[in-house]
Amino acid sequence: RKEVEQDPGPFNVPEGATVAFNCTYSNSASQSFFWYRQDCRKEPKLLMSVYSSGNEDGRFTAQLNRASQYISLLIRDSKLSDSATYLCVVNIGGGFKTIFGAGTRLFVKA
Amino acid sequence: NAGVTQTPKFRVLKTGQSMTLLCAQDMNHEYMYWYRQDPGMGLRLIHYSVGEGTTAKGEVPDGYNVSRLKKQNFLLGLESAAPSQTSVYFCASSFSLAAGEDEETQYFGPGTRLLVL
Numbered sequence A: 001r002k003e004v005e006q007d008p009g010p011f012n013v014p015e016g017a018t019v020a021f022n023c024t025y026s027n028s029a030s031q032s033f034f035w036y037r038q039d040c041r042k043e044p045k046l047l048m049s050v051y052s053s054g055n056e057d058g059r060f061t062a063q064l065n066r067a068s069q070y071i072s073l074l075i076r077d078s079k080l081s082d083s084a085t086y087l088c089v090v091n092i093g094g095g096f097k098t099i100f101g102a103g104t105r106l107f108v109k110a
Numbered sequence B: 001n002a003g004v005t006q007t008p009k010f011r012v013l014k015t016g017q018s019m020t021l022l023c024a025q026d027m028n029h030e031y032m033y034w035y036r037q038d039p040g041m042g043l044r045l046i047h048y049s050v051g052e053g054t055t056a057k058g059e060v061p062d063g064y065n066v067s068r069l070k071k072q073n074f075l076l077g078l079e080s081a082a083p084s085q086t087s088v089y090f091c092a093s094s095f096s097l098a099a100g101e102d103e104e105t106q107y108f109g110p111g112t113r114l115l116v117l
Helices: none
Strands: A004-006 A011-014 A019-026 A029-040 A042-049 A055-056 A060-063 A070-073 A084-092 A098-099 A104-109 B004-007 B010-013 B017-026 B031-039 B044-051 B054-057 B065-067 B073-078 B085-096 B112-116
Touching: A004 A084, A011 A019, A019 A084, A019 A104, A029 A060, A029 A070, A042 A055, A042 A060, A055 A070, B004 B085, B017 B085, B017 B112, B031 B073, B044 B065, B044 B073, B054 B085, B073 B085
Parallel strands: A011 A104, B010 B112
Antiparallel strands: A004 A019, A019 A070, A029 A042, A029 A084, A055 A060, A060 A070, A084 A098, A084 A104, B004 B017, B017 B073, B031 B044, B031 B085, B044 B054, B065 B073, B085 B112
């Protein structure tokens, strides 16, 4: 079983749609969580951190469920520019270990 | 600030050749990392460094060596390239680890595309 699992997609949605991605992690010692965005042939960039209480940044909402060991990302009112691959990232405490999920691809169409 | 830069951007090697990838950051970050990214797989950590003069193995270190002689630079070496090392290589840096989400944010370079024939 992979330590961080994501649905690879692709998700094909029209502009204005709401889309949600989930990510599950296997190590209960995981301490911090992030969503990164990666455009085609570009480097990953931090989209947002995921806080225990959940957090929102404009059209993006991230939530963490420690009991079920999953993280979610909700994108409202999708824009063409949201088309990218979204990477779920987990840092495991007690030593250096950052695990990247393989990513979920999103295509937003006009 | 340039952030994280990588050279070269693209390289073709023949099996058995050697090369060095250079990563530089101007953010005064303590931590630096080398990853490889292959289709359908997440970024996999090759080696990392928690400070000048220190390096450690990551998940997939075989066939690679690293050095961090200066805080701002992190070099990745391939002594004898193999076709299995064809990949996109990303360097990243962060302020620290386990110090809070902001400090753990990793900043990535633009990547080096390596093809080994």
